[in-house]
Amino acid sequence: KQEVTQIPAALSVPEGENLVLNCSFTDSAIYNLQWFRQDPGKGLTSLLLIQSSQREQTSGRLNASLDKSSGRSTLYIAASQPGDSATYLCAVYPQGGSEKLVFGKGTKLTVNP
Amino acid sequence: KAGVTQTPRYLIKTRGQQVTLSCSPISGHRSVSWYQQTPGQGLQFLFEYFSETQRNKGNFPGRFSGRQFSNSRSEMNVSTLELGDSALYLCASSFAPREPQHFGDGTRLSIL
Numbered sequence: 001k002q003e004v005t006q007i008p009a010a011l012s013v014p015e016g017e018n019l020v021l022n023c024s025f026t027d028s029a030i031y032n033l034q035w036f037r038q039d040p041g042k043g044l045t046s047l048l049l050i051q052s053s054q055r056e057q058t059s060g061r062l063n064a065s066l067d068k069s070s071g072r073s074t075l076y077i078a079a080s081q082p083g084d085s086a087t088y089l090c091a092v093y094p095q096g097g098s099e100k101l102v103f104g105k106g107t108k109l110t111v112n113p
Numbered sequence: 114k115a116g117v118t119q120t121p122r123y124l125i126k127t128r129g130q131q132v133t134l135s136c137s138p139i140s141g142h143r144s145v146s147w148y149q150q151t152p153g154q155g156l157q158f159l160f161e162y163f164s165e166t167q168r169n170k171g172n173f174p175g176r177f178s179g180r181q182f183s184n185s186r187s188e189m190n191v192s193t194l195e196l197g198d199s200a201l202y203l204c205a206s207s208f209a210p211r212e213p214q215h216f217g218d219g220t221r222l223s224i225l
Contacts (some may be wrong), residue, residue, distance in 0.1 A: 019147070031211050043117075043216035044204055056185040093211055100169050101214065112119070 002027045002094045003040040006104035021107045023090030028068045031093040035075050038087045078113045117217035125223045131192040134220045138185050138206030145187040150201040199224045
């Protein structure tokens with residue numbers, strides 16, 4: 001059974017800092033991995049999707065990497081801003097069996113001005 | 114281009130009642146998935162529909178059901194509501210299974 005873990009559960013940083021959010025998964029047989037952002041009371045906004053054959057994806061100040069063999073992904077946020085404050089969720093789409101997105105519980109990020 | 118629309122945004126019900134939630138996917142998207150989000154359990158998959166067929170179902174009791182119409186709009190129904198059903202219910206759509214999912218803002222269901 002695929003399980004996704006995100007550590008830490010919460011993170012507080014000063015504005016301008018570069019930071020890394022971590023995601024680990026137990027089964028390397030995945031189609032893709034997706035990073036989302038969730039603001040309070042809102043749905044999820046897709047940030048980046050990495051296919052299983054890819055190693056990384058970049059969008060603006062965000063860079064996500066994928067190491068399938070070790071079951072890890074990282075989301076790198078450069079020059080953090082207060083507007084980046086949100087909960088960041090990682091989800092994997094497993095291969096075979098019951099194909100459905102499996103989510104981690106998220107990292108709540110606070111960027112202080 | 115309009116995003117995923119969920120109605121209603123907020124709902125208050127009492128135990129034993131039933132409820133129907135609606136989701137209109139992004140135009141052209143044929144896959145719709147439903148999730149339950151609670152502080153304790155996080156995001157849990159309920160079911161996925163593609164071309165009006167249920168493709169996958171999560172580990173929820175039979176009180177939770179859903180359907181998809183020919184225009185890809187989807188509804189989910191919860192019967193005999195329990196206090197533990199209080200949650201944010203999120204709908205996501207994509208062109209097809211395994212494609213990037215786009216989420217609505219959810220329906221906040223509170224059971225009294």
